[in-house]
Amino acid sequence: MFAELVAGLGLILQWPSVFYLLAGVVFGLFLGIIPGLGGITGMIVLLPFTFGMEPAAALAMLLGILAVGQTSDTIASVMLGIPGSVAAQATILDGHPMAKKGLAQTALGAAFTVSAAGGVVGALVMAASLPILIWLVLAFGSPEFFVLALVGLFMVGAVSGNAISKGVAAAAVGLLLSQVGYPVTSSTPRYWFGYDFLLDGLPLVPVVIGLFGIPEMMALAGRGTSIANVDGNVGKAEGDSIMAGVREAIKHRWIALRCSMLGTYIGILPGLGASVVDWLAYGHVVQSSKDKENFGKGDIRGVIAPESANNAVLGGSLIPTISFGIPGSGAMAIFLGALTIHGFVPGRDMLTTHLDITFSMIWAIIIANILGAIAMMAWSKQVTKAAYIDGHLIVPAVITFLIMGAWLVSPAMSTLLIFLAAGVVGYLMKLAGWPRPPLLLGFVLGPVMEEALTITAQSSTFMNVITRPTIIGLVLVLVVVAYVAIRSVLKNENTTEIEASSKSVAAIYISVALALCAAGMFGYGFVAARNWTFLSSLFPMVICGVGVPLALAVLWKDRKLYAVQSAELTARSLNIGHAIAELFSEQKKEILALLTFAAAIAFIPVLGQVAAIIAFTALYLVFWGRYRFVAVTLYTGAIAVLMYFLYHRMLHTPFEPSSFIDWSWLKL
Numbered sequence: 173m174f175a176e177l178v179a180g181l182g183l184i185l186q187w188p189s190v191f192y193l194l195a196g197v198v199f200g201l202f203l204g205i206i207p208g209l210g211g212i213t214g215m216i217v218l219l220p221f222t223f224g225m226e227p228a229a230a231l232a233m234l235l236g237i238l239a240v241g242q243t244s245d246t247i248a249s250v251m252l253g254i255p256g257s258v259a260a261q262a263t264i265l266d267g268h269p270m271a272k273k274g275l276a277q278t279a280l281g282a283a284f285t286v287s288a289a290g291g292v293v294g295a296l297v298m299a300a301s302l303p304i305l306i307w308l309v310l311a312f313g314s315p316e317f318f319v320l321a322l323v324g325l326f327m328v329g330a331v332s333g334n335a336i337s338k339g340v341a342a343a344a345v346g347l348l349l350s351q352v353g354y355p356v357t358s359s360t361p362r363y364w365f366g367y368d369f370l371l372d373g374l375p376l377v378p379v380v381i382g383l384f385g386i387p388e389m390m391a392l393a394g395r396g397t398s399i400a401n402v403d404g405n406v407g408k409a410e411g412d413s414i415m416a417g418v419r420e421a422i423k424h425r426w427i428a429l430r431c432s433m434l435g436t437y438i439g440i441l442p443g444l445g446a447s448v449v450d451w452l453a454y455g456h457v458v459q460s461s462k463d464k465e466n467f468g469k470g471d472i473r474g475v476i477a478p479e480s481a482n483n484a485v486l487g488g489s490l491i492p493t494i495s496f497g498i499p500g501s502g503a504m505a506i507f508l509g510a511l512t513i514h515g516f517v518p519g520r521d522m523l524t525t526h527l528d529i530t531f532s533m534i535w536a537i538i539i540a541n542i543l544g545a546i547a548m549m550a551w552s553k554q555v556t557k558a559a560y561i562d563g564h565l566i567v568p569a570v571i572t573f574l575i576m577g578a579w580l581v582s583p584a585m586s587t588l589l590i591f592l593a594a595g596v597v598g599y600l601m602k603l604a605g606w607p608r609p610p611l612l613l614g615f616v617l618g619p620v621m622e623e624a625l626t627i628t629a630q631s632s633t634f635m636n637v638i639t640r641p642t643i644i645g646l647v648l649v650l651v652v653v654a655y656v657a658i659r660s661v662l663k664n665e666n667t668t669e670i671e672a673s674s675k676s677v678a679a680i681y682i683s684v685a686l687a688l689c690a691a692g693m694f695g696y697g698f699v700a701a702r703n704w705t706f707l708s709s710l711f712p713m714v715i716c717g718v719g720v721p722l723a724l725a726v727l728w729k730d731r732k733l734y735a736v737q738s739a740e741l742t743a744r745s746l747n748i749g750h751a752i753a754e755l756f757s758e759q760k761k762e763i764l765a766l767l768t769f770a771a772a773i774a775f776i777p778v779l780g781q782v783a784a785i786i787a788f789t790a791l792y793l794v795f796w797g798r799y800r801f802v803a804v805t806l807y808t809g810a811i812a813v814l815m816y817f818l819y820h821r822m823l824h825t826p827f828e829p830s831s832f833i834d835w836s837w838l839k840l
Contacts, residue, residue, distance in 0.1 A: 196236025204242070246284070287483040288541045294486060296534075342608070356619070424476050432480045457474065489504050571772070684730050694720045
């Protein structure tokens, strides 16, 4: 085996394989920075170019794209509070608060260090575990996937602070939203309300970037300041540097190692991987830490744990892909196609005859992770300068990326409406104190859980399921997670002081409205599901049956909070009407920003997509930023060039045409 290990390294370091690996790293870093793009997009774009290449070079380039995509997506999570990808959801909880404190370089330095370490550990564990861990892939069936997904959801609830009831209820809402469209077991669509664009379900990327991106851009536009605001002043916090982040990563090296191992082993389970592992890692570091009060407020451990775990997933996901031809993720499904194109059949041959090719993949992951981390550290000083520039220079570019990121998934105006609706929901959840990540995780895991539950119901009896050793072990983990989370909430509930203000009372009313809407959704979902076949209705009815009491639990919690707040309002001679009026008065700039974003989307069919985005950029800079003609022209020109070269020439994006203006004379 040692000879094959050396031969695999030789395949990667020989020319032109090393060149293509570097090209994949550069391309992957670039795509990872932009929300809505990422490794899968890069693989789709470059896959046709690999047809005539040597197998080792082609696979190295594709793995280079995937390996570093989980590194550069940290930038959007830390700097903007927007998940750069599904695997970077948990990073925003502590990464973005650090950027707001002026500690962006520290957060990025730690993230890039542990990302490289996680990727290397994942690849090494894969190499060492190939002969051993195959049994784990076979031992995990549909029941195990279902329970493991539940563990992930409860992990999110465990890191929702005192809002655990809201966190779990939000996860249930996400699960219900994932049921829109055709189920896996029937040709009868669910919850589509007669709209054809809902037949295939709600698209993931518009929901993700709308839920997080729009509220953050509303806040940035409303503040009119930079991202970083240190003690009320724009500036860099003392001691912030890339090396400070590296030192923090070394200080917490055992957290990084544990979470890297966790990421590798979760990665080998097909269908889960990056969608849940960052939350499992984050939940692990919160529950294993004695001092928990800083999590969610800018704790570096909350950056180290998910970033080390999500980069290790790639090594783990290769195990079922090359051993059984079972893709561990969507990206691995594309990679499996690349293997087939180049004449490789997953299975025994990849572990015997073509073992040198398998080891070349491992070396490609290791080298790509190291190069990606070094490149991002070298570049991050320039990136973090964005935290100190005028926020009005950031908003138009980010909104452009968000709109185009949503559009690439499904080029239709309905996609942008879903994106905008997700933004409104995210804004209301933010005001009401409802955590957004659990909703997103429930939405991502819904199809996985439904498929697992359906297969289990068809193939196993209840006694067969609960007597499986793996199920017993996972249920014990679930019980421990739930116990620790509930105990933490009960302990903090008696010690946490509630700030009495008109804003908090109005937030309670918004929370009550959201809880009532959720209860109504669950009630309607349960009634509608009764008319479907058993397998089509099973999971929706389970969700709704659990969701109603969860929504009622939120109402009960809010009732107790309102009792405290209303007494304070009475003492201050205020009423709820004044409280809500004051809240929306404070939020008027954010609401105006939302209307501005909505107007940009509304004018796309009128002016055409490119013209509407360019017009939005120019008008925003003039009326919000108060910039002069030269600055507006240069900025708008840069957006136009980006739209042409990136989206039109490289990605061949079909733009929405104008209904009134013929732009064909431009001959794009």
